[in-house]
Amino acid sequence: MLPFSPLTCNLTTGEKRVLTSWKSYTDPSPGDFVTQITPQVPSQVLTTRGSKPYYRSGPWAKIRDSKLSRLVLTPEGHLKRFQHSGTKWEVTYEGPLANSCDVYGLCGPFGLCVRSVPPKCKCFKGFVPKYKEEWERGNRTDGCVRRTELLCYGNSTGKSQNVFHPVANIKPPDSYKFADLDAEECYQSCLRNCSCLAFAFIREIGCLMWNHELMDTVQFSSGGELLSIRLARSELDGNKRKKTITASLVSLFLFVILGSAVFCVWRYRVKHNEKISNDASQDAWSNDLTPQDFSSLCFFEMNIIQTATNNFSLSNKLGHGGFGSVYKGKLQDGKEIAVKRLSSSSRQGKEEFMNEIVLISKLQHRNLVRIFGCCIEGEERLLIYEFMVNKSLDTFLFDSSKKHKIDWQKRFDIIQGIARGLLYLHHDSRLRVIHRDLKVSNILLDENMNPKISDFGLARMFEGAQYEENTRRVVGTLGYMSPEYAWTGIFSEKSDIYAFGVLLLEIISGEKISRFNYAKEGKDLLEYVWESWCENGGIFLLDKDVDDSSHPLEVARCVQIGLLCVQHQPVDRPNTLELMSMLTTKSDLPSPEKPIFVVHKRDYESLSNPLITFNEMTQSVIIGR
Numbered sequence: 001m002l003p004f005s006p007l008t009c010n011l012t013t014g015e016k017r018v019l020t021s022w023k024s025y026t027d028p029s030p031g032d033f034v035t036q037i038t039p040q041v042p043s044q045v046l047t048t049r050g051s052k053p054y055y056r057s058g059p060w061a062k063i064r065d066s067k068l069s070r071l072v073l074t075p076e077g078h079l080k081r082f083q084h085s086g087t088k089w090e091v092t093y094e095g096p097l098a099n100s101c102d103v104y105g106l107c108g109p110f111g112l113c114v115r116s117v118p119p120k121c122k123c124f125k126g127f128v129p130k131y132k133e134e135w136e137r138g139n140r141t142d143g144c145v146r147r148t149e150l151l152c153y154g155n156s157t158g159k160s161q162n163v164f165h166p167v168a169n170i171k172p173p174d175s176y177k178f179a180d181l182d183a184e185e186c187y188q189s190c191l192r193n194c195s196c197l198a199f200a201f202i203r204e205i206g207c208l209m210w211n212h213e214l215m216d217t218v219q220f221s222s223g224g225e226l227l228s229i230r231l232a233r234s235e236l237d238g239n240k241r242k243k244t245i246t247a248s249l250v251s252l253f254l255f256v257i258l259g260s261a262v263f264c265v266w267r268y269r270v271k272h273n274e275k276i277s278n279d280a281s282q283d284a285w286s287n288d289l290t291p292q293d294f295s296s297l298c299f300f301e302m303n304i305i306q307t308a309t310n311n312f313s314l315s316n317k318l319g320h321g322g323f324g325s326v327y328k329g330k331l332q333d334g335k336e337i338a339v340k341r342l343s344s345s346s347r348q349g350k351e352e353f354m355n356e357i358v359l360i361s362k363l364q365h366r367n368l369v370r371i372f373g374c375c376i377e378g379e380e381r382l383l384i385y386e387f388m389v390n391k392s393l394d395t396f397l398f399d400s401s402k403k404h405k406i407d408w409q410k411r412f413d414i415i416q417g418i419a420r421g422l423l424y425l426h427h428d429s430r431l432r433v434i435h436r437d438l439k440v441s442n443i444l445l446d447e448n449m450n451p452k453i454s455d456f457g458l459a460r461m462f463e464g465a466q467y468e469e470n471t472r473r474v475v476g477t478l479g480y481m482s483p484e485y486a487w488t489g490i491f492s493e494k495s496d497i498y499a500f501g502v503l504l505l506e507i508i509s510g511e512k513i514s515r516f517n518y519a520k521e522g523k524d525l526l527e528y529v530w531e532s533w534c535e536n537g538g539i540f541l542l543d544k545d546v547d548d549s550s551h552p553l554e555v556a557r558c559v560q561i562g563l564l565c566v567q568h569q570p571v572d573r574p575n576t577l578e579l580m581s582m583l584t585t586k587s588d589l590p591s592p593e594k595p596i597f598v599v600h601k602r603d604y605e606s607l608s609n610p611l612i613t614f615n616e617m618t619q620s621v622i623i624g625r
Contacts (some may be wrong), residue, residue, distance in 0.1 A: 021073040033077040041178045042205050047079055053104040055079065055096045056216055058171045061204035099298075101218045104174075108143025109213035112167075115220050118299040124214070125165055126235040136303065137332050143213075148232035152194035162194070163236055164228040171218035172200055172208060172225055181207040187228075198229040298373030298384075305329065305375055305382055309339055318391065323457070328387060336387035337372060341380070352457035353381055359456045363429055367421030369444055369454040388452065390445035397440060398512050404545045410449055411507050411546070412554065417451040418443060419580050422500060425453075426493050426576040432462040434491055438499035439480045440506055460491070479513040483568055494570035497579065501565025505529050508558055510543030526566060526595045533559055533592075558583075563592035 021031035033054065035047045045057035054077055070089070072080040081093040096102030101113035107121035108130070114120040121135075123144035129135035130142045151161035164187075181189060186207035190196035198210045202225050214229070308329035309316050318326045324343035330336050342353065360371040375382040393414065396402045406414070418438075425433040436458040444452045458475055476485070482498035485491045502513055505525060513525045523531075532538050538559030539552040561582050567573050572593065574582060582589060 019071060019073050021077065022075050024075050031075050033073055033075075035071070035073050035079055040176075045079075047073070047077060049077060053174075053216075055102055056104055056174055059176065059202070059205055059208065061202070105141065105216050107217075108141045109215050110144040110146075111140055111217070113216075113218045115218055124167065124217075124229055126229075126231040133332075136301075138298075138301070138304065143215075146232075148234055150194065150230060150232055161233055162230050163233050164191070164199075165231050165236065167219070167227045167229065169220045169222060169224035170200070170227040171216075171220070172202070172227065173198070173210060173214040173217040175212050175215060176200075176208040176210055178205075179207040179209060183207075190228075190230075196230065198227055200225050200227045300373050300375045300382070300384055302375055302377040302380060302382075304331070305339055305384070307332075308337065312339075312341065329384075338385045338387045340383040340385065342382070353383075355459060356383060356455075356457045359431070359433065359459055359461070362431060363425070363433070363456075365421060365424040365429070366450065367417045367452055368424070369452040385454070388444040389447040390449060392441050392454075393443040393445060393451065393507075394440045394512075396445070397507065397510055400545075403510055403543060406449070407546045408542065408551065408555070412558070414443070414445075414449065414451045415504055415507055415558065416583055418453065418500065418503065419576070419583055421451070421453040422496060423576045423580050426496070434460050434462065434493060435496050435499075436460060436485075436491060437476050437480075438496055438503060439477050440503055440512070443503070482570070484570060492570065493575060494573045497565050497573045497576065500579070501562045501573075502526075504558060504562040504565065505541075508543070508555060508562065509541050510545065529559065530563065530594055533563060557589065560589050560592065563595065564590065566595045567593060568596045 016036055018034050018036040020035075021033040023029045023031040032049050033047055035045060037043045038046050042059040042061070044059050046053060047055040069081060069083045069092075072082065074080065078094055078096070080091055082089040083092045084090075096104075099118065100106075101115045101119045106119065107113045110124055110127045112122050112124055114122060121140040123129060126147055127144035128147050129140070130145045134140075134142060179186065179189060181201075183201040186199055186201045186209070189207070190199040190209050195211050196209050197212070198214060200208050202208065217227070218224075306312065308331050309327040312325075312327055316327045316329065318328050318338065320326070324341050327339045327341065328336065329339050357371070357374050360369070364370075369388070370386045372384045372386065374384060390396070396406050422435075422438075425435060433456075435453065435456065437455060438453070442453065442455040444454050446452065480499040480502050482491075482495045485495045502525075506513060509525065509529070511525055529538065529541060532541050533556075537556040539556045541559055542555050561574075561579070564582075565573055565579070581587065
């Protein structure tokens, strides 16, 4: 809507001027959303989707803005307000954001949407969820109902039985009635009428009263209006009785433990410090996320995850790593999930946790694991993923009782799937991402044995034409780290290619690089592969448990590709586009040079946990000359 073309509603004739969205950004025919001025007094801006309310501004105080402005209603129903600064148009408001208090009736009748990130629903004082089970599942649209009904007889005002309870910082609910009264008259008028459920006196508007359910009520952290709601007196008197009982019990308790006062003081200090630490930690975590980060992410409450995992029972535990434990869970709707629960001693810190939340939620590909949401409560940090029936690739590859289940064709399909996932990360996604921790245990398998790259805690985004980055804190997994990253902290797309090469050779041979030791010379996997390739093209490298299903020429080509990926110099390794072409065509391949970056088995044995992901580079790494 252009400047000086306002939305209007003529109360006399009923004529309206409305703003209708386009069906799409390229189709200007009428879309699903209409924004208009409501005919009530005072009026408000209302966006509807079909016949249902979608967004409501709240009552207008008739304050005019002198700046030049215009409105845009997008095909998704977002209302954008622009103001001209003198040189350009600037967005001063955009809403409603998905999963925010701007969405009409998010918390249902008599529900209060607390504006926070993420938004929280609660019931007004004296009200309880209408359907408790649905509320606990996260579906709050049915709202709340009174715990104690109002006592009104005939035309009685209910003065003695009912009281008003004030709630601050409120966006007034919908369906109000206006009365030209001052503050005291507004209170008295609602008090005398037992059907008046709430009232608010707004200085710029006047008296507003509600005779029906309170819908679309929002509470801000500051600002807003004071809303007084009618409650049964017993709701407040009950609190007074509870306080009296509590005070008596506290006095008795203090008397009984008087002899242990020193212990209690110490105990109090410990608990108090823990609470302060937990609160500060929770605020710090949630404050680092922006509304954009929440747009495609669901936040779960701790009790829902505890129910889904049977309170994190051992029978539901899928595995354990340096970050903590992974549990299988089942939500109320039957959806199976995997829950990564970071332990308090986890080496995966705040940066890695936040990185994984933001990054995976913005990446969508069939060969990347999908994240459903997260949970942050106190010191608890949980990531909720799609459940992978076949767990990780290493459970098949390095288990003598299972490795025969993935024959050569399945292994080759897995290799190609991982490469497609890398191609998406490096080139095809709107974010250019370097994974930095690609390894066999981070490849998950679905019910059809399709590979999915997981664990993006160490991943980094590149912008524009950026090719590489340097870090002082070298983290990753020994054996998979490229030479330039391990020694200088420089990482790039070619760092992931190196890790892919190691992973490819592990898949072919069925041997783990950190545990492989050939003959008395103590040769590691890369040395052994190189010598085998030089002697016979690598055709005998394939895992003996599946060699009857192989195609020798295909195996030899993959061995050569693996060696090209682990070249010492990044420039000698293929990029992801070239890698994908090598795997899907029969084009000629360049000859690899001998790999000279070697980590021997004895270096792994010096580690307390060879599978740990975070490694400060203080281990012995041998580079051939």
